[in-house]
Amino acid sequence: MRSTAVAVATTLAMAGGAHAEDAHTAEVEMASAGAFYGLALGVWSSIELDLSARPAAWVSAGTTAGGLFAGLQLVDSLDLSVGQVRLAEGAGLWAALDWVLLCGELDALGEETAWLTFGVTALAAGGALLAAHQGFDPSPGHVSLVNSGGLWAMPAGLLFGYTFHLGSGEHLPRDLLVLNLLGLGAGIGLAHAYDPSREQVLYLDAGLLAGGLGGGLLGVMIGVGTDTEEIATGLTLLGMAGGAWIALEAAGFDDGDADRAATPKRRAARKAAVTMPLWAGTW
């Protein structure tokens, strides 16, 4: 009986430690993101408002410190997990990139749109935090998968388009925007179907990278004499697909629970959140 109690106490202590580390990691990441956002906003504001050095220093120091403390406060008050923080960071970054691409496509890149980029970033990150507040709690593996989808879809799509002569390349920002959104969407869909750990998604990234490099280099070796670049781009794509497949075979894709360190309250909230419909619900 005593041994059971010791064993249970040890397990609980380890779970408590893991949760504390999870919370601290969330704090560090959110504080860093807040500080960098505040610094960028302060520097940009100072340049745009044509401030002299002294007030610019005040503004930048204020926004940086504000961002840092806001990040810490948000994690504490909302009890954010690492997955939720990374969701907010990813949402902000992807929204900023997509906004810039949209402006680029519409030939509208300028001072006003740069101002709006800060707004779009904050809005997207705020939306993600609101979803987190409503109980949406993805694992780090889920967020990593969605980010990987958004990242890899762009080179893969461009390679596909080049290989099969789809489009003239005149609308590169539009193509990148669409590919990024498709990749993010595919990542969200896959994250609903599977529960990978962050480690497994890293395996996938390694497979895509190694396969793409291998296929591309093989394509250059074969195609350089024939002046057909499509061989290199096509083999890069095939290599990426092969690398991804090997990575999935080797590492699997369903160990997500292993990288979660949640409180009972958060676990209950997550259980409620995943039963919500993807588009009709909060998220």
Place this chain on the structure above:
Amino acid sequence: MVRSLALLLCLAAPAAAAPAKAGRAEALIFTTAFGFYEGIALSWLLDEHDLLPSGDAGVAAGAGLTLLTTGLTLGAGWWVTEEYGVNEAQARIVNSSLIWALLNGTMLTSGYGGDGEDALWASLVSGWSGQALGILLAANVDRTPGQVGLMNTVATWSGAETAVVLGAFHADQSGPYLTWPALVADAGLLAGSWIASRVIISDSRARMLDLGALAGGLAGPAALFMLWGPEEHLQSWYLGAVAVGIPAGIATAWYLTRDWDDGEAPEVSSRALMVPLAGGLF
């Protein structure tokens, strides 16, 4: 009673024979990237000495060589990590060692006025040495990710501090100016390893120290700017403020996070030996 004894035995039993692989993907990404770089650098060097055929055949040969180096390093990394395992801390030790060695090679070469070819050779030799040293360390030193993070923190900010102090004292910013920060960062690596071997620190706390150093390094000169505005003759003071701000930021972060490691199970790694040194493989 029997059930509770069985439960305790399960918990107390040594870990299963399967080696830990939590850091494998991270290690493979770095290995693959460096293998690719090796191929590109070697192709360029061979081409410089007319050891590659000209034209398309040369391009194909360079691609083949790069494919070979990428494949070999990936394959070797895959085999070693499959056979012996690699946990997160070990992967970080090997990756950090590679990055620090590359940085050293580049800085020392540029410090002594080396040309592009020298820089490439230096990057290759330092990269190989760094990986080898990292593997030896990972195989024989049992550290947590937080301890590796602390080691990197000490090295990074001691190097940065040296660069700033040299700048504040109007050191000649040409030639070997970059050599000193690199050497002090190396000393910081040793000092950081020593400190890290004596404290249990979480990864998040080590990262908070980095954030503190960064914030302090920015806050120092920002405070002087707020007081005095930009004055060219005060440049040394601004750099001095960075030099003061970095350790102040680290100290503040250390103090504010003083209870972060309390009560936590230490993150001691499972000592999955990546390469058994005593076994004679290396």
